Amino acid sequence: MVSALSILGLAVLLSGGPASAQQAPNCQLRVMAELDMQTLPDGRVTIPVQLDGRDYRLMVDTGGYINTLSEHVVKERNYHPIRGVGMLRGMGTRKLDRALFVKDFAIGHAHGRDFGFYVDDFDSLLADGTLAPQILAAYDVDFDFARSKLNLIHSDHCPGKVNYWTQFTPAVVPIRIVDTTHIRIPVTIDGKEINAILDTGAHTSFITMQAARRYLGLDDKDPALKSRSNVPVNGMAGTVYNYPFQSLSFGAVQVSHPQIQIVEDRVWYDKTDLLLGIGILRQLHLYIAYKEGKMYLTPAMEN
Numbered sequence: 001m002v003s004a005l006s007i008l009g010l011a012v013l014l015s016g017g018p019a020s021a022q023q024a025p026n027c028q029l030r031v032m033a034e035l036d037m038q039t040l041p042d043g044r045v046t047i048p049v050q051l052d053g054r055d056y057r058l059m060v061d062t063g064g065y066i067n068t069l070s071e072h073v074v075k076e077r078n079y080h081p082i083r084g085v086g087m088l089r090g091m092g093t094r095k096l097d098r099a100l101f102v103k104d105f106a107i108g109h110a111h112g113r114d115f116g117f118y119v120d121d122f123d124s125l126l127a128d129g130t131l132a133p134q135i136l137a138a139y140d141v142d143f144d145f146a147r148s149k150l151n152l153i154h155s156d157h158c159p160g161k162v163n164y165w166t167q168f169t170p171a172v173v174p175i176r177i178v179d180t181t182h183i184r185i186p187v188t189i190d191g192k193e194i195n196a197i198l199d200t201g202a203h204t205s206f207i208t209m210q211a212a213r214r215y216l217g218l219d220d221k222d223p224a225l226k227s228r229s230n231v232p233v234n235g236m237a238g239t240v241y242n243y244p245f246q247s248l249s250f251g252a253v254q255v256s257h258p259q260i261q262i263v264e265d266r267v268w269y270d271k272t273d274l275l276l277g278i279g280i281l282r283q284l285h286l287y288i289a290y291k292e293g294k295m296y297l298t299p300a301m302e303n
Contacts, residue, residue: 027158032139033108037148042203043278046127047150050106051077056128060150062141062288063199063275064132065181068120073128074100081119096120107135107152130201133181136290143200143286146300155291162287162296170296171251175288183288185295187274188249189258192216194274198288198295202277205260209241211273212262218243225262238264248280253297255283 037045038057046057056073074081081098098119105115117129142151144165153162163170175198176184183198194207194215212218218225228240241262248258258280287296 027161029140029157029162029164030154032110032152032154035108035150035152037143037145037150039148040126043282044127044201044203045145045148045150045278045282047107047131049131050104051102052104058129058131059127059201060136060143061130061132061199061201062136062183063181063197063201064130064134065179066134067115067117067130067132068096069100069102069117069129070127071119071121074119133290136288137177137181138290140290140292141286141288143281143284143288145282146285155289159292160294162289165285166298168298170285170287170298171253173250173295173297175290175293175295177290182272183295185250187276188247189216189260189274190246196274196276197272198281199275200278200281202275203279205258205275205277205280206263207260207274208265208272209262210265212243215273218262228261238266240264250284250295250297253284253299255280 035047037047037060039045040059044059046059049056049058051069051073054077058067069079073079079100079102081100083098096118099116100119101114101116103114105112116134120129136152138155140153140155140157140162142149142153144151160172173185178184178197184195185198186193187196188194192215194211207216209218209220213220222243224244226242228242230239243260243262245258245260246256248255248260260274260280283300284297285300289295
């Protein structure tokens with residue numbers, strides 16, 4: 001599988017790019033764009049963008065590799081995708097092998113030229129495509145689920161000086177970028193530590209059975225483990241189990257009774273042990289400081 005970032009490059013909006021290395025950091029946060037988030041039926045969120053002057057909505061996908069556009073957008077705009085730019089794997093068994101460049105891509109008042117997108121089918125998601133860390137990682141990304149706002153904020157601020165939304169002290173969680181774009185963070189489930197991938201593009205949270213045994217000490221014969229029979233997971237059918245987890249903690253911030261599905265190892269197409277999807281994440285206020293290597297969070301309604 002070829003890395004899309006090596007093919008199409010890291011995208012930074014021209015009128016909103018990060019400050020140069022020579023510029024002294026300013027402790028005041030500078031918002032590049034404040035965007036209205038709309039919630040899809042499965043809980044995931046979209047934000048408004050413009051493609052060559054026309055309005056569309058892209059799903060915000062922190063777990064994605066590259067920006068994508070749906071087939072219906074490609075047909076509507078009469079874009080002409082090209083092959084031979086490398087292949088990516090989408091969710092499950094889908095292969096992405098067509099790409100195109102949008103001449104003028106805009107988020108808020110910021111514009112960029114010749115932005116690359118892979119082509120995927122998002123008709124079932126009620127979105128026109130996805131916005132991935134190809135753009136997101138160039139900024140601080142602030143998910144304010146309580147107000148249905150997503151803020152893209154310049155990263156040229158004083159370290160740690162990001163708390164604008166609450167009088168309380170946010171939890172601070174270190175983040176590590178793996179597989180080029182994925183955010184890995186340490187969490188605690190029912191007192192047991194495990195690493196997780198943060199994925200706003202996933203409608204449900206999953207853990208592999210192997211990881212549940214290894215890190216959480218779950219017994220296959222635990223009577224609380226309830227099979228849901230075969231359920232599609234990432235485009236493949238496999239047995240999924242429910243389990244009454246009591247708590248999920250990000251430092252001092254806790255989510256009670258987190259809904260995490262346990263899946264067969266064979267249906268999980270990568271090495272992720274635990275994936276945290278939007279159902280859990282939208283209960284939080286998330287401020288992701290990619291450059292700083294930290295995530296700041298509180299409960300979503302805390303002020």
